[in-house]
Amino acid sequence: MLLLTEQPVIEVRNLxxxxxxxxxxxxxxxxxxxxxxxxxxxxxxSGSGKSTLLRCMNRLIEPTTGQVFxxxxxxxxxxxxxxxxxxxxxxxxxxxxxxxxLTVGANIRLPLKKVLNLSEDEIEKRVINVLxxxxxxxxIDSYPGELSGGQQQRVAIARVFAMRPKLxxxxxxxxxxxPELTGxxxxxxxxxxxxxxxxxxxxxxxxxxxxxxxxxxxxMDEGEIIYRGPPGDVFENPxxxxxxxxxxxxxxxx
Amino acid sequence: MTINIVETETEKKDISxxxxxxxxxxxxxxxxxxxxxxxxxxxxxxxxxxxAIRTLVIPGSNYMDxxxxxxxxxxxxFGYSLEYIDYRIPIIIRGLGTAAVLSFNISVIxxxxxxxxxxxxxxxxxxxxxxxxxxxxxQAYVDxxxxxxxxxxxxxxxxxxxxISLAIAEAYNIRTLTAIITDMGFSYxxxxxxxxxxxxxxxxxxxxxxxxxxxxxxxxxxxARALGLTQGQTMSYVIxxxxxxxxxxxLTNEIINVLLNSSLLSVIGVFELTKRSRSLQSVYxxxxxxxxxxxxxxxxxxxxxxxTKRLEIKLRIPGLGVAIx
Ligand SMILES: Nc1ncnc2c1ncn2[C@@H]1O[C@H](COP(=O)(O)OP(=O)(O)O)[C@@H](O)[C@H]1O
Ligand SMILES: [Mg+2]
Numbered sequence: 001m002l003l004l005t006e007q008p009v010i011e012v013r014n015l016x017x018x019x020x021x022x023x024x025x026x027x028x029x030x031x032x033x034x035x036x037x038x039x040x041x042x043x044x045x046s047g048s049g050k051s052t053l054l055r056c057m058n059r060l061i062e063p064t065t066g067q068v069f070x071x072x073x074x075x076x077x078x079x080x081x082x083x084x085x086x087x088x089x090x091x092x093x094x095x096x097x098x099x100x101x102l103t104v105g106a107n108i109r110l111p112l113k114k115v116l117n118l119s120e121d122e123i124e125k126r127v128i129n130v131l132x133x134x135x136x137x138x139x140i141d142s143y144p145g146e147l148s149g150g151q152q153q154r155v156a157i158a159r160v161f162a163m164r165p166k167l168x169x170x171x172x173x174x175x176x177x178x179p180e181l182t183g184x185x186x187x188x189x190x191x192x193x194x195x196x197x198x199x200x201x202x203x204x205x206x207x208x209x210x211x212x213x214x215x216x217x218x219x220m221d222e223g224e225i226i227y228r229g230p231p232g233d234v235f236e237n238p239x240x241x242x243x244x245x246x247x248x249x250x251x252x253x254x
Numbered sequence: 255m256t257i258n259i260v261e262t263e264t265e266k267k268d269i270s271x272x273x274x275x276x277x278x279x280x281x282x283x284x285x286x287x288x289x290x291x292x293x294x295x296x297x298x299x300x301x302x303x304x305x306a307i308r309t310l311v312i313p314g315s316n317y318m319d320x321x322x323x324x325x326x327x328x329x330x331x332f333g334y335s336l337e338y339i340d341y342r343i344p345i346i347i348r349g350l351g352t353a354a355v356l357s358f359n360i361s362v363i364x365x366x367x368x369x370x371x372x373x374x375x376x377x378x379x380x381x382x383x384x385x386x387x388x389x390x391x392x393q394a395y396v397d398x399x400x401x402x403x404x405x406x407x408x409x410x411x412x413x414x415x416x417x418i419s420l421a422i423a424e425a426y427n428i429r430t431l432t433a434i435i436t437d438m439g440f441s442y443x444x445x446x447x448x449x450x451x452x453x454x455x456x457x458x459x460x461x462x463x464x465x466x467x468x469x470x471x472x473x474x475x476x477x478a479r480a481l482g483l484t485q486g487q488t489m490s491y492v493i494x495x496x497x498x499x500x501x502x503x504x505l506t507n508e509i510i511n512v513l514l515n516s517s518l519l520s521v522i523g524v525f526e527l528t529k530r531s532r533s534l535q536s537v538y539x540x541x542x543x544x545x546x547x548x549x550x551x552x553x554x555x556x557x558x559x560x561x562t563k564r565l566e567i568k569l570r571i572p573g574l575g576v577a578i579x
Binding site for chain 2: 058060083084086087089090091093095096097098099100101110111114115143144145146156159160163
């Protein structure tokens with residue numbers, strides 16, 4: 001059988017980010033490849049630069065130096081139409097960030113209409129479809145303020161999912177939730193992987209989720225990638241001291 | 255005999271029922287800080303209503319007569335005698351009525367046009383883009399109009415534009431702005447006075463809207479941009495719709511400010527409420543003219559504030575802004 005060398009969905013080369021004098025991503029920079037259908041989990045203590053890395057990858061934050069490639073094409077050039085690229089890169093935030101003035105349905109419709117310019121029929125089809133996927137069909141006319149945190153986050157996932165992106169970033173999707181609500185969000189994320197074979201980059205401290213679904217785990221500390229490997233290596237017999245310390249802290253908290 | 259007893263008992267029942275109903279009604283009547291304005295407005299409307307009914311019952315009488323009587327009694331307290339005052343008050347009330355309409359129109363137009371300008375300025379000011387000159391210009395405009403007295407601004411606009419347009423008209427041998435505006439059927443003073451109010455309120459409103467924009471959590475912008483919306487789309491579909499709901503209460507303040515500040519237009523000869531009351535006073539020598547003028551201002555300002563309160567409740571977004579008080 002002929003083995004094709006696959007192209008990474010997203011690749012980061014020597015990415016650094018400086019806020020004023022503070023290096024959130026340290027030189028020589030972070031490098032990273034995410035292959036199709038991979039689920040990359042990023043762990044690391046607060047302030048280690050995980051969010052900064054994700055945001056640099058879709059240029060919500062402009063990296064100071066380094067390059068990002070999406071489907072083999074550099075997206076960190078001056079000529080890049082970043083809005084075009086963002087159609088294919090979804091992002092789910094810690095604070096859900098649903099548009100407060102729009103109903104659940106309208107939240108999902110807005111980007112489909114204004115960004116993808118889909119027809120009304122297609123938009124309605126997708127709205128109904130994604131709300132079914134996240135099990136919130138009956139909330140289509142509710143406002144975000146009327147939903148629980150878990151429900152809001154599922155709507156946020158549905159909003160991204162409706163765009164049919166190539167890749168979805170999750171930045172601590174369950175960190176703002178009460179423990180009893182994290183399950184419903186994680187199960188929707190699991191569905192994206194098992195049923196729809198999505199490529200995900202997930203910042204999370206949900207170790208069971210990482211153990212079950214991650215193809216690779218990346219550990220960040222103080223603006224650097226310290227350690228990377230399959231979840232077995234990372235969680236079962238960590239060889240790195242800092243990683244060990246971090247994991248014991250996480251386990252202690254849970 | 256027996257019949258009699260039954261009758262009195264039903265009578266008693268009726269009375270007690272009536273008592274209960276009255277108690278229920280009277281029990282709900284309260285003067286509080288919040289509803290005192292309603293009582294005042296309601297009383298005025300009641301007086302006018304009784305007056306209106308009287309015109310039906312007594313042909314030839316005026317619907318202002320009741321108000322007139324009340325003012326008469328009021329004046330008696332100050333030692334006036336009745337024959338002096340009768341005829342003046344209706345004239346005053348009617349004269350001030352038309353002036354009040356003018357004040358109202360000027361204010362509403364100023365606030366509306368000022369709002370559009372202000373939204374534009376606010377967007378320019380919060381924009382992180384590179385159109386630097388525009389930003390400096392907008393900031394200078396806001397600073398200037400917020401840091402100088404409105405009265406001076408009105409005089410400056412009025413005499414400034416008059417002077418410049420006159421100079422231009424002479425230099426190029428064309429018609430003056432005064433003539434052009436007058437030919438269009440507008441009052442020159444009203445147009446320039448309104449312009450001054452627009453320029454002033456736009457500066458204040460732009461700061462209100464700017465603060466409103468900044469009060470929207472950055473997560474909203476991040477989510478919108480991450481979904482691929484452009485900066486402009488994010489502004490128009492995500493940020494501004496939320497901002498406008500947030501700024502209704504401070505804008506209510508500004509609407510009332512503009513209405514009350516429109517009295518300053520009297521200095522350039524706009525016959526709005528204040529100017530009209532001064533001229534009526536100079537004819538009739540009645541200080542009560544100003545009291546009537548104040549009542550007109552009150553009716554407009556109070557109604558406006560109640561109207562925007564309605565709007566505020568109607569536009570409320572679940573989970574955003576303050577809860578119902
Ligand atoms: N906009 C910013 N300005 C200045 N410093 C920032 C900014 N955003 C993040 N940082 C700093 O960069 C570091 C990394 O932040 P972040 O990527 O959010 O960490 P994490 O998501 O891993 O908790 C933190 O020390 C934070 O204080
Ligand atoms: Mg973070």
